Amino acid sequence: MSSQSDQPFLQIVVCAAGVAPDVGKLITAAQQRRWDVGVVTTPQALGFLDPEAIEAQTGHPLRSAWRTPDQPRPTRPADAIAVAPATFNTINKWAAGLSDNLALGILCDAYGMGIPTAVMPYLNSAQAAHPAYRQSLERLREMDILIGTYEPHRPKAGGGADRYRWEEALELLTTRL
Template sequence: MVMAALTGYRVRLRYKRPGEPDVWLSADVIVFAPATFDSVNSWVLGLTHHFVVGVAAEGIGKGIPIVAMPCVNAAYVQHHRFEESVAELRVMGVSVLCGGGGFVPNPPGSGKPADDPWDRALDAAAVLAGA
């Protein structure tokens, strides 16, 4: 995997079993991007049925700085739960890059992932990590 080659660490996609060693170092910062409509809402509600949501939820409890960049279309943004979830994440100390200065939702079906502001998420993470 490319990520393993870049970091020198095994990529973990599932929860480890009890007694298995943790293969990750302690995180200086977590970047959650792209954060989907489902992931953002599940995270706020504490529903950790997806591994990445569990990592982010635990990160809040561990006091790890977190940058989240939701990548959702403009129709999802109209759902009242999304706005409430983004606001709640911010209350929990998560830096949410959505709207001006972050991800700007596209009309449904017109997303271009290559054009998303990935550099802004990484820049925000560097600031939070003190780099």
């Protein structure tokens, strides 16, 4: 799907998690709702994805690193952002205001720019029990970030892909647009 300036632009931020290879489900759901979609990954998530397939599906380059000043912007500014899947690491860094990769830079900027953002966590129960995670979710709520539901899986077990609700990110964003 090529860029359509009359369609709102959804930036999907993908983190390194077991369900990341299924991000095409979210892309398809967004496109069916008439969104133009682009994908940015954390550096580690890049290894979980098929860049050519995502680029063919979205019509935009898959990004995981900052562009140089002489390079043109590969997409227009986002009208909304969906972070899916969102890992323990990214959620905590984002809430702390850390911007050590492109994905986090986009998320930190989005708050100051007032871009509606939904986050769909994917983590294990040991990580979810950590006080930093709870504090980070509270900080994100204070920032008016929309937080989806996910029942954490057992540590070292992975799983939960069948329960991961990709489309919930779109449902959450619909309340803000």
